[in-house]
Amino acid sequence: MKDNILSIKFILKLTLSFFAILLLAGIGYTVTSIYLSNKYFYETTQKLHANLAQDLIDEKFRVTQPFDSTGAVNKALFGDIMHDMMAVNRAIEVYLLDSEGRVQYSVVLDHDAPEIREKRVNLAPIEKFILEKGASYILGDDPKDLTKQTIFSAARFNAKGHEGYIYIILAGEDFLATRSDLFNSYFMRLGLGGSILTLIFATLLGILAIWYLTRSLRQIIHAAKRFQQGDLHYRIENAEKTDLSNVAITYNGMADTILSDIEKLKSVEQFRRELITNISHDLRTPLSIIQGYIETLYMKNSELTPQEREDYLKTVTKSSERLSKLVSQLFEYSKLEANQIQPEKEPFLISELANDIHRNYLLLAEKKNIALKLSMAENIPLVFADISLVERAIQNLMDNALKFTPNGGEVIVKIEVQNTMVETTVQDSGPGIKKENQSLIFERYRQTKIGQEKEGSGLGLAIVKKIMEIHDSSIKVLSGPEVGTSFSFSLPVYHMG
Numbered sequence: 001m002k003d004n005i006l007s008i009k010f011i012l013k014l015t016l017s018f019f020a021i022l023l024l025a026g027i028g029y030t031v032t033s034i035y036l037s038n039k040y041f042y043e044t045t046q047k048l049h050a051n052l053a054q055d056l057i058d059e060k061f062r063v064t065q066p067f068d069s070t071g072a073v074n075k076a077l078f079g080d081i082m083h084d085m086m087a088v089n090r091a092i093e094v095y096l097l098d099s100e101g102r103v104q105y106s107v108v109l110d111h112d113a114p115e116i117r118e119k120r121v122n123l124a125p126i127e128k129f130i131l132e133k134g135a136s137y138i139l140g141d142d143p144k145d146l147t148k149q150t151i152f153s154a155a156r157f158n159a160k161g162h163e164g165y166i167y168i169i170l171a172g173e174d175f176l177a178t179r180s181d182l183f184n185s186y187f188m189r190l191g192l193g194g195s196i197l198t199l200i201f202a203t204l205l206g207i208l209a210i211w212y213l214t215r216s217l218r219q220i221i222h223a224a225k226r227f228q229q230g231d232l233h234y235r236i237e238n239a240e241k242t243d244l245s246n247v248a249i250t251y252n253g254m255a256d257t258i259l260s261d262i263e264k265l266k267s268v269e270q271f272r273r274e275l276i277t278n279i280s281h282d283l284r285t286p287l288s289i290i291q292g293y294i295e296t297l298y299m300k301n302s303e304l305t306p307q308e309r310e311d312y313l314k315t316v317t318k319s320s321e322r323l324s325k326l327v328s329q330l331f332e333y334s335k336l337e338a339n340q341i342q343p344e345k346e347p348f349l350i351s352e353l354a355n356d357i358h359r360n361y362l363l364l365a366e367k368k369n370i371a372l373k374l375s376m377a378e379n380i381p382l383v384f385a386d387i388s389l390v391e392r393a394i395q396n397l398m399d400n401a402l403k404f405t406p407n408g409g410e411v412i413v414k415i416e417v418q419n420t421m422v423e424t425t426v427q428d429s430g431p432g433i434k435k436e437n438q439s440l441i442f443e444r445y446r447q448t449k450i451g452q453e454k455e456g457s458g459l460g461l462a463i464v465k466k467i468m469e470i471h472d473s474s475i476k477v478l479s480g481p482e483v484g485t486s487f488s489f490s491l492p493v494y495h496m497g
Helices: 003-048 052-060 073-086 125-134 173-213 215-228 245-299 306-337 350-367 387-405 460-469
Strands: 092-096 103-105 139-142 145-157 162-169 346-348 372-376 383-385 412-419 421-428 475-479 486-491
Touching: 003 173, 052 073, 052 145, 052 162, 073 092, 103 350, 103 421, 125 139, 125 145, 125 162, 145 306, 215 245, 245 306, 350 372, 350 387, 350 412, 350 421, 383 486, 387 412, 387 421, 387 460, 387 486, 460 475, 460 486
Parallel strands: 372 412
Antiparallel strands: 092 103, 092 162, 139 145, 145 162, 346 383, 412 421, 421 486, 475 486
16 A cells, blocks of 8 residues: 555656646747747738838839928828828838938827937848848837837938938837737737646646556566565566666566575575584584593593503594694684685796695505505696695695595596696595585585595585685586596696786
8 A cells, every 4th residue: 555655656746747847838838939920920021011111212202202392301291101001001100211310200209309309210220121122030220119129111212312211110119019918818818728728638648658657667666565575586577578677677686686695694594503513513522532531541540551541542632633623624714704815826836736745645645555646747837826725725635535535545636737727636536426416515514425434524625615716716526426536626827927
């Protein structure tokens, strides 16, 4: 229910935003329509009446002069002209200008007013209009109000020494005021009515469109809610085909990652329990042995023969060494697991390292009647790695091989060059590992039964794996029942420069 309310709120916000956009668009459309319509009217009117002033001069001034013999304006002539013009179009106003643009006479002006004599029209638009013969849309001064611009027609005249201009305003102030009121009212009604209808239909369509377009978003919200409620396997179907495919695919990937992390945490918890069980057993066994033999030595010291006392002490020493090794492994693996050990890489000869390890393990191999062999080509190149960690990895593999190789068997250490890598292999002739168990032997705290042997915490190979991982390498195993086991890893050849 809460998700539905959130979805409705989101859709309502989108709808209101869409409504506001439409409203602003409607206002902009109305204002633009009024402006363009006015401009269209003015430009059309001016082009239709471009020759009006020249026609007036050709017709009226042919017989009657605009000035009488005393040089005064022929007011009767201009009265007739204005009467004729207004009979045709009441928007027209006729002005007589001198050669400098001063208003000489017009029926629509009160010439008794002092300010009328000072009125002067800018001649630049008039000259341009005459030069282009009315081909361009040009605005000129309105003699009634020189702060305003309006459309006009103009022509130059020369009558008996008198020069000037006939300046005809095609849309007079009174006409424009009336037209503006009516025109704006009409467009306001048209724009308002159209906008309201447009808003109604557009809002309805917008709601449907938003509802449709947010379908994918609602699916994602629903999937997130299902995931939150514990349905960790719920995913958005056909995520790549949804409108928000990137978001849907990302969500599915995120859910998979979270689920994987949860599974890893469960696995870690399971490993932790196994660790507690295994380590408790491994610690308890040598501790019990040590405690038992020490109690026996304490209680029956006088009854024991020197040989028995020596055997008891050897057993205590062996158990304490085993306990120390186990603790050391746990400490080493915990540091590797926590990334507290960073490799200090340097170039070194792995062939020399293999020789040293081979010599160190010869005595132990002889005690178990195992043949320990070293096989490597000449001129093995330098490798680039942490020598102490690599030595630890080889030692763990050697311990593992000698542990599970029976008397009379053999262990072979091989060093080979493979292109730009040097491969190290430790191979034994032990009972081998079943295929289904091979994927488990490198897991931490795992113990895998090999032959009749099962000893240790299962950390030796896990440590080798971690050492290889911090060297950007990996440990490989090749084995089978009764055919022995070989472990191998590769390190990069060192290139100077």
